[in-house]
Amino acid sequence: MNDFVYHIPTKVYFGKDQLGNLGEELKQFGQRVLLVYGGGSIKRNGLYDRVMAELKQAGLDVFELSGVDPNPRVASVNKGAEICKREKIDVLLAVGGGSTIDATKFIGAAAYYDGDAWDLVIRKAPITNCLPIVTILTLAATGSEMDAGGVISNPETREKLVCGHPALLPRVSFLDPTNTYSVSAFQTACGSADIMSHIFEVYFTMDEDLYMLDCVMEGLLKTVIKYTPIAIKEPANYEARANLMWASSWAINGFVNGGKQKAWSCHPLEHELSAFYDITHGLGLAILTPRWMEYALNETTVSKFYQFGCNVFDMDKNMEPMLVAKKSIELLSEFFFKTIGLQSTLSEIGIDDTHFSEMARKACKGDVLAGFKPLKQQDIEKIYRMCL
Amino acid sequence: MNDFVYHIPTKVYFGKDQLGNLGEELKQFGQRVLLVYGGGSIKRNGLYDRVMAELKQAGLDVFELSGVDPNPRVASVNKGAEICKREKIDVLLAVGGGSTIDATKFIGAAAYYDGDAWDLVIRKAPITNCLPIVTILTLAATGSEMDAGGVISNPETREKLVCGHPALLPRVSFLDPTNTYSVSAFQTACGSADIMSHIFEVYFTMDEDLYMLDCVMEGLLKTVIKYTPIAIKEPANYEARANLMWASSWAINGFVNGGKQKAWSCHPLEHELSAFYDITHGLGLAILTPRWMEYALNETTVSKFYQFGCNVFDMDKNMEPMLVAKKSIELLSEFFFKTIGLQSTLSEIGIDDTHFSEMARKACKGDVLAGFKPLKQQDIEKIYRMCL
Numbered sequence: 001m002n003d004f005v006y007h008i009p010t011k012v013y014f015g016k017d018q019l020g021n022l023g024e025e026l027k028q029f030g031q032r033v034l035l036v037y038g039g040g041s042i043k044r045n046g047l048y049d050r051v052m053a054e055l056k057q058a059g060l061d062v063f064e065l066s067g068v069d070p071n072p073r074v075a076s077v078n079k080g081a082e083i084c085k086r087e088k089i090d091v092l093l094a095v096g097g098g099s100t101i102d103a104t105k106f107i108g109a110a111a112y113y114d115g116d117a118w119d120l121v122i123r124k125a126p127i128t129n130c131l132p133i134v135t136i137l138t139l140a141a142t143g144s145e146m147d148a149g150g151v152i153s154n155p156e157t158r159e160k161l162v163c164g165h166p167a168l169l170p171r172v173s174f175l176d177p178t179n180t181y182s183v184s185a186f187q188t189a190c191g192s193a194d195i196m197s198h199i200f201e202v203y204f205t206m207d208e209d210l211y212m213l214d215c216v217m218e219g220l221l222k223t224v225i226k227y228t229p230i231a232i233k234e235p236a237n238y239e240a241r242a243n244l245m246w247a248s249s250w251a252i253n254g255f256v257n258g259g260k261q262k263a264w265s266c267h268p269l270e271h272e273l274s275a276f277y278d279i280t281h282g283l284g285l286a287i288l289t290p291r292w293m294e295y296a297l298n299e300t301t302v303s304k305f306y307q308f309g310c311n312v313f314d315m316d317k318n319m320e321p322m323l324v325a326k327k328s329i330e331l332l333s334e335f336f337f338k339t340i341g342l343q344s345t346l347s348e349i350g351i352d353d354t355h356f357s358e359m360a361r362k363a364c365k366g367d368v369l370a371g372f373k374p375l376k377q378q379d380i381e382k383i384y385r386m387c388l
Numbered sequence: 389m390n391d392f393v394y395h396i397p398t399k400v401y402f403g404k405d406q407l408g409n410l411g412e413e414l415k416q417f418g419q420r421v422l423l424v425y426g427g428g429s430i431k432r433n434g435l436y437d438r439v440m441a442e443l444k445q446a447g448l449d450v451f452e453l454s455g456v457d458p459n460p461r462v463a464s465v466n467k468g469a470e471i472c473k474r475e476k477i478d479v480l481l482a483v484g485g486g487s488t489i490d491a492t493k494f495i496g497a498a499a500y501y502d503g504d505a506w507d508l509v510i511r512k513a514p515i516t517n518c519l520p521i522v523t524i525l526t527l528a529a530t531g532s533e534m535d536a537g538g539v540i541s542n543p544e545t546r547e548k549l550v551c552g553h554p555a556l557l558p559r560v561s562f563l564d565p566t567n568t569y570s571v572s573a574f575q576t577a578c579g580s581a582d583i584m585s586h587i588f589e590v591y592f593t594m595d596e597d598l599y600m601l602d603c604v605m606e607g608l609l610k611t612v613i614k615y616t617p618i619a620i621k622e623p624a625n626y627e628a629r630a631n632l633m634w635a636s637s638w639a640i641n642g643f644v645n646g647g648k649q650k651a652w653s654c655h656p657l658e659h660e661l662s663a664f665y666d667i668t669h670g671l672g673l674a675i676l677t678p679r680w681m682e683y684a685l686n687e688t689t690v691s692k693f694y695q696f697g698c699n700v701f702d703m704d705k706n707m708e709p710m711l712v713a714k715k716s717i718e719l720l721s722e723f724f725f726k727t728i729g730l731q732s733t734l735s736e737i738g739i740d741d742t743h744f745s746e747m748a749r750k751a752c753k754g755d756v757l758a759g760f761k762p763l764k765q766q767d768i769e770k771i772y773r774m775c776l
Contacts, residue, residue, distance in 0.1 A: 001630060003403025008396070015391025015647065212611040212631045212638075219603025226599065242389060243600045246646070250600075258634070259403065 001208045004259035007166075010146045014175045014246065016238070019050060022134070023058025025172045029132040030090020032061045034083055036104045037095045038068045042138065045182045051095055051136065063087050065107075068096065071153045071160060071274055071281070072103035077117040080107030084131060094135045094170075097191075098142025101135050102150030105168040108133055121152045121163050130167035136174045139183055140244040141191030141282060143198060143252030145173040153275060159362075160275035162267070175249070177241035185232045189340040190282025192228040192244065196221060197266050197285040198252040204296070204304055204372045207260040217256050218311040223247045225312070228340050265371040266292050269380060272359035277351055286336040287346060291386040293329045296373035304372075305329070346387045356384045389596045392647035395554075398534045402563045402634065404626070407438060410522070411446025413560045417520040418478020420449045422471055424492045425483045426456045430526065433570045439483055439524065451475050453495075456484065459541045459548060459662055459669070460491035465505040468495030472519060482523045482558075485579075486530025489523050490538030493556040496521055509540045509551045518555035524562045527571055528632040529579030529670060531586060531640035533561040541663060547750075548663035550655070563637070565629035573620045577728040578670025580616040580632065584609060585654050585673040586640040592684070592692055592760045595648040605644050606699040611635045613700070616728050653759040654680050657768060660747035665739055674724040675734060679774040681717045684761040692760075693717070734775045744772045 013021055026033055033055060042048040055062050065080045083089065084107060094104035108131035110117035119125040137145045144150060149164030183191070203217045223243050230240040250256070269292070270284040297305055306321035309328030316324075337344035346352075360380035369375040375383070401409055414421055421443060430436040443450050453468045471477065472495060482492035496519035498505035507513040525533045532538060537552030571579070591605045611631050618628040638644070657680070658672040685693055694709040697716030704712075725732035734740075748768035757763040763771070 001403075001626065003401075003405055005399065005401055005406075007399040011393065011395040011397075013391075013393055015389075017391055018393075208627075210631060210634065211614065211627075212608065212635050215607025215610055216604050219607050220600065222603055223600040238389065239596075239599075243598060246598065247600050 001210065002259035002261070004257070006254065008146060008169070008253050008255070010170050011172045012146065012175055012249070013172070016176055016178050018174055018176060019054055019136075022051070022054045022136075022174065023060065026055070026060060026091055026093065026134055027058055029134075029171070032063070032088060032090045033093050034063045034065060034080065034087070034089045034091075034107070035093045035095065036065045036068060036080060036100055036107065038066070038070070038097070038100050041182065042095055047095065047136070047138065047179055051093075063089065068100045068103045070099045071151075071278055072099045074106075074116070074118045074121065074152055074154050076103050077106040077110055077152060080104070081110035081113070081117055084108075084111035089131060091132045091134060094133060095138065097137070097139030098144040101133075101137070101144040101170070102142070102152065104133055104135070105130065105144070105150040106152055106163075107131075109165065109168060118152075118154055121154075121161050123163065127165040127167060130165070133168070133170045134172045134174075135170045136176070136179065137245065138179045139187065139191055140180055140241070140248040141194040143195070143248050145170055145175065146249040146253040151271070158275050160271045162271070175245050177238055177245050178236075180241045180245060181236045183235070185235075185341065187280070188231050188235075188244075189228065189342050190280045190286070191248065192224050192282070192340065193286035193289070193336060193342065194282040195224050195244070195248045195251045197282075197289060199256065200289060201264040201267060202256050202260060203308070204293075204301075205260055205263060206372060209260075210258040213256050213258045214307070216250075218308075220247045220251055220256070221312045225335060232340060261370075263370040263372075265296075265369060265373075265375065268363045268369055269383065272363045273346075273351070276355050276359055279349060279351075283342055283349070286342045287344065287387050288383065290329050290333040290336070291383050293332070295379065295383050295386065297325055297329070298373070301372060346384070353385065353388065356381050360384060389598065390647035390649070392645070394642065396534060396557070396641050396643070398558050399560045400534065400563055400637070401560070404564055404566050406562055406564060407442055407524075410439070410442045410524075410562065411448065414443070414448060414479055414481065414522055415446055417522075417559070420451070420476060420478045421481050422451045422453060422468065422475070422477045422479075422495070423481045423483065424453045424456060424468060424488055424495065426454070426458070426485070426488045429570065430483055435483065435524070435526065435567055439481075451477065456488045456491045458487045459539075459666055460487045462494075462504070462506045462509065462540050462542050464491050465494040465498055465540060468492070469498035469501070469505055472496075472499035477519060479520045479522060482521060483526065485525070485527030486532040489521075489525070489532040489558070490530070490540065492521055492523070493518065493532070493538040494540055494551075495519075497553065497556060506540075506542055509542075509549050511551065515553040515555060518553070521556070521558045522560045522562075523558045524564070524567065525633065526567045527575065527579055528568055528629070528636040529582040531583075531636050533558055533563065534637040534641040539659070546663050548659040550659070563633050565626055565633050566624075568629045568633060569624045571623070573623075573729065575668070576619050576623075576632075577616065577730050578668045578674070579636065580612050580670070580728065581674035581677070581724060581730065582670035583612050583632070583636045583639045585670075585677060587644065588677060589652040589655060590644050590648060591696070592681075592689075593648055593651060594760060597648075598646040601644050601646045602695070604638075606696075608635045608639055608644070609700045613723060620728060649758075651758040651760075653684075653757060653761075653763065656751045656757055657771065660751045661734075661739070664743050664747055667737060667739070671730055671737070674730045675732065675775050676771065678717050678721040678724070679771050681720070683767065683771050683774065685713055685717070686761070689760060734772070741773065741776065744769050748772065
């Protein structure tokens with residue numbers, strides 16, 4: 001069991017009547033705010049107006065950067081960093097999902113760097129500091145509101161890379177489940193697949209487990225399985241949205257990791273998919289995960305799948321472990337592809353095997369992807385093919 | 389479902405090789421350290437020497453306050469606050485269990501107050517500030533290492549009171565499971581009863597639940613039930629000690645509360661027991677809890693006990709809910725009084741009904757103790773009698 005440091009100082013305002021605290025929280029960091037958001041959804045659902053009213057009431061100077069895309073690009077980051085330098089921004093306010101928050105993190109870091117922000121993502125230059133970040137979350141998925149990492153894409157190099165630094169951790173996050181009422185059934189399902197994958201990446205490892213954290217992860221998985229279909233059927237079900245929202249933060253804020261080595265599998269495979277095809281991250285994960293599980297299941301790993309089946313899907317502990325394992329993967333597929341209605345194959349979303357070889361090589365960086373089952377390029381290619 | 393704020397900035401170093409970070413962490417707060425500890429156990433097990441070596445290496449000026457008792461008294465707090473003022477202490481280092489850490493919290497607060505520290509505990513005077521606190525935990529029980537509250541006793545008034553303030557939250561806590569290897573079987577069992585009670589106080593409430601947090605609480609309970617007997621049998625079992633230690637922090641750092649009103653039952657009842665008889669807090673809780681559960685179980689509350697029985701004790705979901713409920717209380721009694729060997733009645737530990745009436749009146753402050761089942765003085769007296 002490895003030693004670890006747990007430190008998540010993000011202050012979270014959770015619930016439906018918390019926005020009145022926004023002005024005060026921002027003002028502790030300064031006067032000049034850069035508001036970062038994506039497309040027009042926050043204008044359509046009224047959140048933009050409510051936020052602006054709070055900022056106005058607090059007497060803050062507001063600058064804006066809109067148009068941050070899903071799978072946010074480094075171009076948006078550079079644009080935001082320029083505004084920060086030019087306008088001497090004191091604090092960043094990200095209103096949106098993981099993409100907006102991720103972009104904001106690198107804007108905050110790039111504000112302290114003279115050069116292309118991509119240098120920070122590829123670690124050519126170190127992140128030294130970051131402007132304070134406040135977030136208002138509108139999608140339960142990436143957990144970016146309470147962690148210190150982000151994912152940035154570079155369409156020119158077809159790269160989508162993860163990078164983190166303690167300075168990127170949001171100082172304050174507003175989690176209002178009602179802000180996710182307008183999330184579509186498809187995006188809700190993709191968000192849940194992302195949350196579950198964050199947990200799977202930690203749960204299915206060969207590192208020694210802290211039993212307590214396995215229990216927590218199983219509880220989070222059960223929560224997502226219980227409430228995703230409800231949120232899809234009743235988009236304004238507060239209980240469902242609240243459970244999904246808080247689960248999304250705790251799936252990836254570091255708590256469940258408890259000293260395990262970070263050796264993720266499905267995420268690197270998916271990042272290549274969305275780098276090449278710009279698909280929704282959670283959809284890619286849903287398609288990949290059951291195939292990766294089938295590929296990873298063997299006599300060594302079966303015990304973990306057995307634990308998963310018994311504790312998450314409530315399967316009979318007296319059944320043969322290998323049967324429980326296989327059935328648990330089937331149940332997960334059924335959940336992704338029937339219960340919450342995601343597409344089940346890459347073919348269905350227009351992806352063929354053209355780039356599999358290159359994607360596989362990039363995913364393992366031409367070497368071996370460490371993890372529950374270490375994967376070489378040929379293994380990854382096989383998993384991609386299983387998804388066709 | 390109530391709104392809530394989640395904010396636990398305590399930095400936790402978890403594991404067996406973390407003490408090397410102690411000097412650096414302390415130095416960020418200043419040069420002059422007051423080391424607070426209890427009896428001689430940290431001298432006997434070598435922890436005192438290891439801590440002093442780190443402090444020396446860091447070149448810090450160290451002052452000492454030893455002799456903090458279990459159920460710490462306000463006299464120790466006043467003594468510590470005097471040292472802080474006289475010696476211009478910059479930072480407090482608590483080495484011990486919950487009692488030592490609780491006393492340290494009020495020393496830190498009383499250092500900013502001219503007068504008897506008891507005024508702060510009874511809220512006659514407000515807590516305005518607190519010296520920075522660093523802790524090294526030696527007992528998995530109270531969760532004081534990661535929360536902002538404490539319990540202080542006043543033998544003169546026979547009072548034992550809970551009080552909290554955000555400023556009391558430890559800045560840094562070192563959780564090394566090996567520091568609990570020397571904890572006796574009895575104290576290990578009492579610590580576990582305390583951890584479980586912290587969870588029960590939140591789990592068994594009439595407030596609307598966040599399902600996700602119920603799952604987490606059930607996981608923490610299963611963790612304590614699984615590992616307490618192991619830690620008792622094999623005191624140096626790292627896995628068992630690690631699980632109990634981390635569970636103790638998360639049982640009461642506020643995470644599992646998720647906006648529920650704080651309306652505790654067994655703790656106020658127990659605080660009167662230990663205020664009058666100076667018994668170990670966890671033992672009092674173990675004796676009280678199953679009786680309180682029996683008293684609270686009825687047609688309205690049965691569903692929560694059913695959930696408890698099914699999810700924590702893995703009972704058959706098809707059984708009659710009331711049967712599951714009753715059986716779950718039996719299983720808990722069996723755990724406390726057989727599996728981990730605690731005394732099962734007040735009579736056994738020399739307590740009779742002499743003060744029940746006064747204790748009951750104090751526990752509900754002459755009114756009604758809100759909670760899962762609201763308790764008046766006569767209800768509380770009945771529960772005490774059930775414990776005889």
